[in-house]
Amino acid sequence: MADTYGAVEMRAALQRMRRGGGLPIAFGGLFEGTRQFRIAEAAGTATPALLGLTITTGNGLGGKAMALSRPVCVADYPASRVISHEYDAAVAEEGLRCVLAVPVVVRRRVRGVLYGALRQPMALGERPMSVAVEAARELEQALAIRDAAQDEAHRVLAVTGHPREADPAAWEEVRAAHGELRALAQRVHDPALRRELLTALGRLAAAPAGAATTQPFEPPARSSTDLSPREVDVLACVASGATNATAAARLGLRPETVKSYLRSSMRKLGAHTRLQAVVSARRAGLLP
Template sequence: MRLDPGANEAVDVRAALSRLRRAGGLPVAFGGLLAGAGRYRINELAGTETAVLRGLDIVQGNGLGGKAVALSRPLAVTDYSTSSVISHEYDAAVAAEGLRSVLAVPVIVRRRVRGVLYGALRRPVRLGDRTVSAAMEAARELEQALLLQDEAAQLLSLALPRALHEQGGPPSTAGDPARWEEVREAHGELRGLAQRVGDPLLRQELLAACGRLAAASSRRPGAEGDAPALSPREVDVLTCVASGATNAEVAERLGLRPETVKSYLRSAMRKLGSHTRLQAVIAARRAGALP
């Protein structure tokens, strides 16, 4: 299974729009992400009565959203069609949907505007601080989700090709300790990211990628046996232990109590037939539970 950025991004945008409507008290919300140089495509709608806004390309600087993108800050107008502070390239689409009071919030990841979210009313009402704050919070959550996806995609692009190459590479490179250490680090980071991801489908994709890394390890020369039936949390604990973390550090990383970490570790050691933490990590690697 491979990470599908487009599909996951759409899920995250929809979640942000749902939060914006719920927390901001706005019946209509729409938005989209970067579609090209200086262009942002509206591809997600919530609470609209028509599809006229879908597929609309917002150019940086144009209209309310384009101006919010250019300034990298939220903007709101009480009556879109008569506002004197924005340009009016998109008046026809806004009027066709019957929108009057509109706000726009840029979505910024690593100092780069990646998208724009809108919330709207069908009557001319000044939007208060509570509504604007709710929209900003929805944008911040979307920013965090996109950042996690970026980090996951980067790790996968580095780790998976290397792991798959190493497992079938010539004797001079297969099992290269330095390269496999990079794969192991990526595996640990991916499992950590999976715990922070809210989208269950994306979490499943990340864990599936972790499984591919571990499977690649089990097919290296010298690897042996099948993976024992370790639980996901037992694998999480062993992954942290393999990085040199103490039980207290493992507990902090995974959001568990130290006693719970000890319980998972004892269970994993029993399943692996190991008597020490190091033996458990080695056995898990040999069995393909860890890369």
């Protein structure tokens, strides 16, 4: 069964809360375009009572965290007077008492909630709260990266509807977006999404650019599988005009490592300059 949007990132955040924050029960969910979300992931629970529970803005602890856009904690959930109690049955079935809810906010919009809980009433210390907030921030960054990757993909598709008829300026936009997407793909935690992005980028790279200018350099015939994914990443950055330092920053590498990948790709492609390597990679269907 395929993971829902953000499931991999959500699981990582919950595990961090359990291991680093001393919160044995952690659960949460993300919005899918409405004022409600369902609790889709849980760790450390003893029953299925919480999974699938629909949380509405303003209701319960999580709904209050969503409405206020800030963390909310209660020392004893059943007895708390600062929250409404629409979800008491599920909370009681799981035996939760002390509960923390942290909103996940991306681009100033609440996208979901992370919960951490204990089965005894107590005032939560600073450490669990701090770890939960850090986990939420990491999840926010991961979702922002996913959003950026999808936005770039949509921009590329808008330009490449008819690649053979694309004018040079439009095709340069495609090439720039291709390089940015390859860099973003390496920062996506979800392996399925990363594979999907790289597969789409492979199709884009193989699309013909009818308006592309020809180059006098003729590289020897090579198999496109000769280059490693990281070598293609570096060439994609170089193709957009990035310096080694800029490429290193985009890809999360050291400048010396970028140089090494570039030298290796030039050797494999039989190229003597960066430009020749880029042209060879384009003719091999590795870059658009």
